[in-house]
Amino acid sequence: xxxQQTTLAIFLAVxxxxxxxxGISFAVSSRSTTPTQxxxxxxxxxxxxxxxxxxxxxxxxQPLYDxxxxxxxxxxxxxxxxxxxxxxxxxxxxxxxxxxLRTWGVDAEFRDPTLMSGEKMKDFLVDHGRYLASWGxxxxxxxxxxxxxxxxxxxxxxxxxVHHDHWLACLTExxxxxxxxxxxxxxxxxxMNDVVQEALRDFRLDERETxxxxxxxxxxxxPAKSWQTASGxxxxxxxxxxxxxxxxxxxxxxxxxxRLYSMMVLLRLDDEFEILSKQVRGDVYxxxxxxxxxxKIAQFENGVWPANWMDGANAVENPAMLEEYKNVIxxxxxxxxxxxxxxxxxxxxxxxxxxxxxIIENTTSKTEEEIASKFTFYSHVGSxxxxxxxxxxxxxxxxxxxxxxEEPSKSVKASKD
Amino acid sequence: xxxxxxxxxxxETDPEPELPPDVLAHSSMLQDRCPEWLKTQKxxxxxxxxxxxxxxxxxxxxxxxxxxxxxxxxxRWIWEQGALPATEPLMTLANxxxxxxxxxxxxLIGWGMYSIAGNEGLQFLYASSITACVILLLVRFYKRxxxxxxxxxxxxxxxxxxxxxxxxxxxxxxxxxxxVSLLTLLVGTRWHKRNWVVIPVLFxxxxxxxxxxxxxxxxxxxxxxxxxxxxxxxxxQLQAVVKDNxxxxxxxxxELAAVAVLLNPYGLGIYQAALGLTxxxxxxxxxxxxxxxxKMKQGQAAGAIALALIFAYQFxxxxxxxxxxxxxxxxxxxxxxxSRMIVWWAPVAAYCLVLHGSAxxxxxxxTQTSPAERQGKWSFISxxxxxxxxxxxxxxxxxxxxxxxxxxxxxxTLTPLGAVKYLNEHPPQGQVFNTYEWGDYLLWAGPKNxxxxxxxxxxxxxxTVWQHYMKIIHTSAGWDEVLDQYGVxxxxxxxxxxxxxxxxxKREEKWKLDYEDSTAAVFVRKAPIL
Numbered sequence: 048x049x050x051q052q053t054t055l056a057i058f059l060a061v062x063x064x065x066x067x068x069x070g071i072s073f074a075v076s077s078r079s080t081t082p083t084q085x086x087x088x089x090x091x092x093x094x095x096x097x098x099x100x101x102x103x104x105x106x107x108x109q110p111l112y113d114x115x116x117x118x119x120x121x122x123x124x125x126x127x128x129x130x131x132x133x134x135x136x137x138x139x140x141x142x143x144x145x146x147x148l149r150t151w152g153v154d155a156e157f158r159d160p161t162l163m164s165g166e167k168m169k170d171f172l173v174d175h176g177r178y179l180a181s182w183g184x185x186x187x188x189x190x191x192x193x194x195x196x197x198x199x200x201x202x203x204x205x206x207x208x209v210h211h212d213h214w215l216a217c218l219t220e221x222x223x224x225x226x227x228x229x230x231x232x233x234x235x236x237x238x239m240n241d242v243v244q245e246a247l248r249d250f251r252l253d254e255r256e257t258x259x260x261x262x263x264x265x266x267x268x269x270p271a272k273s274w275q276t277a278s279g280x281x282x283x284x285x286x287x288x289x290x291x292x293x294x295x296x297x298x299x300x301x302x303x304x305x306r307l308y309s310m311m312v313l314l315r316l317d318d319e320f321e322i323l324s325k326q327v328r329g330d331v332y333x334x335x336x337x338x339x340x341x342x343k344i345a346q347f348e349n350g351v352w353p354a355n356w357m358d359g360a361n362a363v364e365n366p367a368m369l370e371e372y373k374n375v376i377x378x379x380x381x382x383x384x385x386x387x388x389x390x391x392x393x394x395x396x397x398x399x400x401x402x403x404x405x406i407i408e409n410t411t412s413k414t415e416e417e418i419a420s421k422f423t424f425y426s427h428v429g430s431x432x433x434x435x436x437x438x439x440x441x442x443x444x445x446x447x448x449x450x451x452x453e454e455p456s457k458s459v460k461a462s463k464d
Numbered sequence: 465x466x467x468x469x470x471x472x473x474x475x476e477t478d479p480e481p482e483l484p485p486d487v488l489a490h491s492s493m494l495q496d497r498c499p500e501w502l503k504t505q506k507x508x509x510x511x512x513x514x515x516x517x518x519x520x521x522x523x524x525x526x527x528x529x530x531x532x533x534x535x536x537x538x539x540r541w542i543w544e545q546g547a548l549p550a551t552e553p554l555m556t557l558a559n560x561x562x563x564x565x566x567x568x569x570x571x572l573i574g575w576g577m578y579s580i581a582g583n584e585g586l587q588f589l590y591a592s593s594i595t596a597c598v599i600l601l602l603v604r605f606y607k608r609x610x611x612x613x614x615x616x617x618x619x620x621x622x623x624x625x626x627x628x629x630x631x632x633x634x635x636x637x638x639x640x641x642x643x644v645s646l647l648t649l650l651v652g653t654r655w656h657k658r659n660w661v662v663i664p665v666l667f668x669x670x671x672x673x674x675x676x677x678x679x680x681x682x683x684x685x686x687x688x689x690x691x692x693x694x695x696x697x698x699x700x701q702l703q704a705v706v707k708d709n710x711x712x713x714x715x716x717x718x719e720l721a722a723v724a725v726l727l728n729p730y731g732l733g734i735y736q737a738a739l740g741l742t743x744x745x746x747x748x749x750x751x752x753x754x755x756x757x758x759k760m761k762q763g764q765a766a767g768a769i770a771l772a773l774i775f776a777y778q779f780x781x782x783x784x785x786x787x788x789x790x791x792x793x794x795x796x797x798x799x800x801x802x803s804r805m806i807v808w809w810a811p812v813a814a815y816c817l818v819l820h821g822s823a824x825x826x827x828x829x830x831t832q833t834s835p836a837e838r839q840g841k842w843s844f845i846s847x848x849x850x851x852x853x854x855x856x857x858x859x860x861x862x863x864x865x866x867x868x869x870x871x872x873x874x875x876x877t878l879t880p881l882g883a884v885k886y887l888n889e890h891p892p893q894g895q896v897f898n899t900y901e902w903g904d905y906l907l908w909a910g911p912k913n914x915x916x917x918x919x920x921x922x923x924x925x926x927x928t929v930w931q932h933y934m935k936i937i938h939t940s941a942g943w944d945e946v947l948d949q950y951g952v953x954x955x956x957x958x959x960x961x962x963x964x965x966x967x968x969x970k971r972e973e974k975w976k977l978d979y980e981d982s983t984a985a986v987f988v989r990k991a992p993i994l
Contacts, residue, residue: 054712061716068723072732082550087733089550089562090740253557253928280926281551281560289556293895294949295993337994 089279095195097244098274103226105219105266108315108387113437117403123432124447125411127440129418130429132163139181141189142209144168145217146426150433153221155441158453165441169223172214173239174230182206189214190231195277196245197229197237210300215246216259219266243267248277252290258305261287262312269320284322288313288331296338296357301424302373303357304380307338311384311392335392342381342394350401352378371409372421378406379428386434403432498840505836507612511602512846514616516853518598518623522591523857527583528632529879531920532574534904535567535634536586539575542568548729552924554907556895556915557950561924564730564737566675570635581862583874588859590633597622597644601811604648609822618818621769625810628762629752636807639674642666644811646680650687651815655713663717664724671725675738679795679808681721686794688714690787697786742802744923746930756803766799766806769813772821780820781827788816883956883984884909890978892954893992897936897947899958902984906956917952939965944972951993957985 076084088094118126132147132155134140148168155165163171171177178189186206191198199214200207208214218227218239229237243263250260265284268274273283291306291313299306310331317323323331344360346352354373355362382402385393393399410418410428418425433440496503534554541553548565552558565571577585598619605615629636645666649659670677688711695708705711728734747753756763773792777784795809854860858869872881880902891911898906903919910916918925918933925933932950936943947955955975957966959982966985969975979986 058712058716061719065719065723068726069732072726076731076733081547081729083548083564083729084731084733085550086548086562086564087730087737090564090737091733251926251928252560253926253932278926279562281562283560286559289559292951294951298949334994 085281089275089281091279095248095275095277095279098247098268098271100225100240100243100267101270102267103224104222105225106269106316106319107222107266108312110386110434110437111389112386112435114435116400117435118407118432120436120447122407122411123436123443124451126407126432127429127444127447129410129413129415130422130425131157131159132168133161133415133419134163137181138206139171141172141178141207141214143422144171145208145213146423148172149217149220150426150430150440151221151444152439152441153223156445158448165221169218169221169227172218173223173227175232176230178206188232190229192231192234192237193245195248196241197231198245198249199242210259211254211256212246212250212260212263215242216263216266219263225267247274250276250282251278252280252282252286256300257287257290258299258309261291261309265309265312265316265322269316269322272322284313284317285324285327288323288327292330292334296341297355301376301380301427302354304377304384307335308380308384308387310335311388315387332392335388339392339394343398346394346398346402350378350398350403350405352381352402356381372424375406375409375421375428376424378402379424379431382406383427383431383434386431403435407432496840498843500838502843503838503840504843504846505838506842507606507836509842509845509849510612511606511615512849514619515595515599515602516849519591519595520853520857522594523587523859525587525590525631526876527586527590527874527879529876529905530632530901531904532586532633533908534919534921535571536574536578537904537907538565538568539571539573539578542572543575552921554916555903555919555925557917557929558924558926561926563924564734564741566671566734566738567635567638567673568729569669569672570638570674573638574633574635581859582868583871584858584862584868586633587874588857590637591857591859593637593641594630596641597811600644600648601814604651605815605818607653608651608819611822611825614818614822614825617821618814621772621817622810622814624765625762625769625806625813627765628760629804629807635674636676639670639676639679640807640811642670642673643676643679643683643808646683647811647815650683660717660720664720667721667724668727671728671734675741676808677725678735678738681718681725682794683791684714684718684721686790687787688718690785690790693786741923745927746922746925749930749934750922752804753802756800756806760803762803762806766796766809766813769817770796773813773817776817776820776824779824779828782820782823784820788812792816878958878960878983879905880956880958880984882981883979883986886979886986887911887914887954887956892988894954894994895950895952896954896956897950897952898956899937899962900933902956902958917950937962937965939968944974948993953989953992955987957987959983959985 076087088096130147130150132144132151134143134147144163147163148165151165151168153165153169155168157164171181172189175188175190187200187204189200189206189208191200199212201209201211201213203209223239225238225240225243227239228235229239229242231237246260247264247268250257250264261284264274264287273281275281288310291310296303296306313323314328314331314335317328341357341359342352345356345358345362347363347366351374353362353367354369354377355367356377382399385399406428410425413425429440433443436443537554538549542548542565548568549563552561552563574586574589577589581588601619601622602615605618606612609615623630626640629640646663649663649666667677667680670680691708691714692705692711695705695711696702699705725734726732730737756766758764758767791812792809795805795812799805799809855864858874861867861869875881878901884906887906887910892914895915895917896906897917900918900920900922903916906914906916907919918930922930932946934940936946955969957969959966969985969987970977972987974990975987976990977985978988
């Protein structure tokens with residue numbers, strides 16, 4: 048009998064010990080912030096922490112120059128007139144709307160009713176109902192619901208946003224509020240914040256395109272410098288910058304020029320928020336100096352920077368047979384990042400002037416149909432030139448209309464994707 | 465014909481021949497005056513010779529060229545930083561990847577040993593851990609069978625099954641030693657009260673030495689469940705199961721072991737982390753995570769031993785316990801699923817084979833064993849063997865003479881010594897592409913801050929980077945484009961298994977062969993990507 052009691056007591060003691068040990072371990076783990084506990088919480092995807100965003104409006108990278116020699120008032124107006132957002136109501140391509148919105152901003156207004164105002168463009172992108180009205184039910188929704196937030200359908204599929212996080216970067220650059228409602232097919236309680244958080248979560252550093260993610264994250268989350276992804280990886284702006292630096296300069300969308308723009312955005316953000324380490328900042332700056340030096344020797348006599356600008360002098364000495372629009376892309380995009388870059392990173396001024404002259408001439412000489420077919424590329428021209436006048440297209444156009452009546456736009460037929 | 469321990473000893477107990485008185489006086493001078501407690505049997509000398517020979521041979525094994533160096537690098541990092549890393553600290557492309565370091569204590573021990581005794585210290589660690597397993601198994605086998613040959617046979621089976629995994633010095637060896645220790649404690653003929661302390665302490669250590677502590681808990685649980693089923697089958701009463709001392713003991717031990725595991729830097733979370741490790745998709749590309757098959761040498765060994773087990777069970781007069789079936793089938797099935805699991809199956813299989821094989825053999829031979837005579841000379845021979853087998857090792861040489869052997873002799877011939885020397889003299893610019901097997905050594909011995917592409921801790925590499933590695937290493941379509949995407953300016957390849965890749969690189973316009981020897985080739989991009 049006594050032995051039985053002893054056995055029972057030992058058994059109960061062990062059970063108490065087990066429960067106490069588990070309880071203590073759990074309590075210690077949940078309160079601890081040691082590296083080991085950080086690693087543990089990182090491998091558990093259910094506990095991905097959200098990033099506290101301190102602002103309701105995204106950061107705006109201020110242009111640095113107001114240079115009428117680069118683009119005069121009339122020239123800028125002429126270019127902006129060319130890139131007004133005139134899209135067919137049926138099968139409106141999100142990629143086009145995204146480009147137009149980032150260029151013109153949410154507050155853009157046009158007297159011509161056939162043009163999409165900034166507000167309408169924004170609504171098309173954030174409201175599934177508007178998207179549905181344009182595309183019907185034949186395509187999958189643009190806004191994809193997830194248990195943890197909202198993501199955007201991207202890729203080459205019909206009616207999708209073409210590039211990863213391009214939707215987000217464009218709305219961010221356009222100045223959409225963090226609390227802006229995002230209406231998905233079945234939910235009406237989502238906001239831009241849910242999209243930002245989901246983008247932070249599902250970002251993969253080694254994916255093909257990181258340019259827009261880098262820009263969007265940079266314009267929203269500073270002074271936070273790091274975040275955790277759904278895979279548990281902790282990423283920093285240093286990692287983003289290193290990723291943008293990685294590999295041959297020819298890689299990246301639009302002949303690698305978006306990488307340069309995103310790098311420049313990170314450098315400008317670093318000026319204010321110190322989001323980069325000294326080493327990485329130095330590496331980015333050195334890279335852009337290297338690009339500047341290439342641009343010095345890669346410009347054609349007429350001011351064009353070709354799509355293979357990274358080949359330097361060889362690009363001019365042995366010109367590649369490139370379609371003209373590719374040169375529009377390269378020249379327009381280079382002017383865009385140079386507009387927010389310090390002068391030390393500029394090629395000689397006369398090269399910038401020549402490039403601007405060529406791109407203005409090229410843009411203004413195109414028909415509406417030609418512009419419409421390559422709208423995304425030309426939208427960057429408008430954006431770049433407005434930056435060189437230290438203004439925004441919406442503001443400039445508003446002022447311009449006060450003295451100049453807006454010509455009605457011709458209806459342009461655009462095919463679906 | 466097999467010789468049992470009793471056979472060996474019986475030769476020593478023959479009656480002495482009649483001798484003249486002067487010779488008798490002489491004989492008395494040779495009388496064994498060794499204290500009784502120091503006397504031992506001849507069998508000990510035989511087993512010591514076997515163990516000593518094993519230790520001696522293992523001590524001369526070269527240090528393998530793969531993950532040993534990665535573990536040492538982590539050990540060095542932990543020592544220098546005084547903390548465990550939250551994220552992978554060595555590979556640039558794995559920046560920010562969460563790192564649960566199950567083996568931090570093994571890595572620290574390895575780094576400590578290297579710091580004190582260099583490569584010889586590592587060779588000693590390697591030989592000691594395997595020899596410790598051999599000793600534990602030999603002692604247990606011998607105590608269970610009282611048969612030297614069957615004991616040695618059991619150890620031979622264990623080494624054969626484990627061989628491919630034993631070749632590499634890494635924390636898994638510590639896990640294996642813990643596993644063998646646990647098994648030998650649990651299958652002893654007598655239960656010692658000290659085991660209530662020893663086993664939880666063992667698990668406390670195990671959880672910090674290697675992530676395989678779950679194997680130990682599974683072993684305990686299997687023994688407990690097995691015993692419960694045995695009792696239930698025998699008595700048909702559930703109450704008998706509850707009252708069974710061994711069931712209770714094993715149940716409590718399982719609980720205590722599970723609690724002891726909590727004494728690790730990750731606490732409770734280590735369970736989830738250990739369970740989640742196998743789900744990593746990168747591991748599916750590694751041979752040791754493949755299913756076991758007969759094309760593998762270890763698969764052939766496993767097949768042969770499985771066959772031998774069938775025979776042993778067929779003829780064994782011993783009762784078969786459910787626990788051993790659970791362990792054999794459980795670990796066996798998991799080894800079929802992932803070949804690496806053979807590490808845990810091997811000691812169980814060896815034990816079961818020895819137990820039932822020897823029982824069947826005894827029944828077949830119907831021999832009676834007589835108690836063997838203990839003599840002092842066997843003790844001294846055993847001690848002498850221990851000393852010889854220690855003194856003639858590289859580590860013994862270092863301890864006694866302070867001499868280090870040449871690195872070339874200490875490391876495997878597949879170690880890229882020449883390539884690393886070249887890289888140290890010509891530090892690579894930017895990203896390096898390297899074969900997976902060499903990432904660790906390049907991190908360890910290559911230029912400081914060298915950006916290796918991958919190393920053997922594959923589960924810490926971002927999946928996309930891993931996929932890109934596979935694309936390049938198999939020269940799949942677009943492989944050279946991926947090298948450009950990563951801005952790789954230097955490629956380090958091994959001659960043994962990347963011959964075709966090297967040939968292809970030699971044909972590439974963009975690359976020039978900058979270094980080559982019989983082990984490695986180093987290519988450098990003619991126009992570096994900056």
